[in-house]
Amino acid sequence: MLLYDYRAAPNPRRVRMFLAEKGVTIPTEQINLIKGQHRTAEYMARDPFIRVPLLELDNGEYLGESVAICRYIEELHPAPPLFGRTAQERAFVEMWSRRAEFELLPAVAGAFRHGTEIGKALEPNQIPALAEASKTRALQVMKIFDAVLGDRRFVAGPDFSIADITLLCSVDFGANTGAIQTPDDLQHLKRWHGEVSARPSAKA
Amino acid sequence: MLLYDYRAAPNPRRVRMFLAEKGVTIPTEQINLIKGQHRTAEYMARDPFIRVPLLELDNGEYLGESVAICRYIEELHPAPPLFGRTAQERAFVEMWSRRAEFELLPAVAGAFRHGTEIGKALEPNQIPALAEASKTRALQVMKIFDAVLGDRRFVAGPDFSIADITLLCSVDFGANTGAIQTPDDLQHLKRWHGEVSARPSAKA
Incomplete structure (x- = not known):
């Protein structure tokens, strides 16, 4: 198997962190999205949606998402x-992982793509109103996760799961790109963030 | 169990169609989103994201998504x-279902929320540029699905799956709200649409 990866993007990090938690190693090839390395006929033949991550299986099929x-x-x-x-x-791991990826990640991505200088490389026609709406939404969603994490150790319950990986990669994507920071008063989210970030897999 | 449902929205239809394919019946309660029936303290206590569908389990927990x-x-x-x-x-059913829900459904929803009169009820601050960008993206994605459906009977292969449900509900949501119609030249997508729409579950 071969994993098409891009170290600066949030979605490939989800897969790398998942593999690290499993103790599984797969060779990777870097596809630099900012440089447009996914916009080639070769890559498009592998994945018409030209996304990373993408897993090339041993039978030659390409698994995306x-x-x-x-x-x-x-x-x-x-x-x-x-x-x-x-x-x-x-069922509840699926629910919480999806809430991170559908409610938070698109809001963070909107704030990044439409509201930062580097986001312009991906979104030449930036819409400032969308950057603002995305930021407001991201903060609302972070508050909900803060309340959830006041009740339990991890996002979906007492055990670490893919929902924690999705939330961590979403929060860090906002912070690392300068699109959005976690407000200081969201103490439960910050407690959880410190704990999950200390796992060796967070550096994968 | 009790299913909080809204007949006019695409996501609850996915669940109703899934239940119909399984031959499973669950009592439903209608939550009219256009009338704001989800914006009550009672509903928010069930689901802080105030979405439908929402499944109330027999133990009193609420499963969303x-x-x-x-x-x-x-x-x-x-x-x-x-x-x-x-x-x-x-893996491939998951991939194709996600491609319908992440690549097509948000584009259709953007065209609906930001580009139609009824969408204003959900999106008071409509952004016309976003309506246009969403429509362009939806057409791009429909073309990719058209090519895929030229190669096989159903979205993820020879068998009907949740990926077909996700794609059907996304395409119909665009058509039914007047946000976006399938262009006539996407013949494979139209062939598939006719076949899947003829299943009894499509009326659920």
């Missing part, structure tokens, strides 16, 4: 379980 | 399998 890749790895390497242990746990 | 609900139903009622049969099938 971070969570599809992670779920496939979970099937090949079930321990430790990162999608939950029971039907109900799996 | 269409796909989390569908996956939970799949675990309780495995036949017929709608998430794939093998590890690799499950």
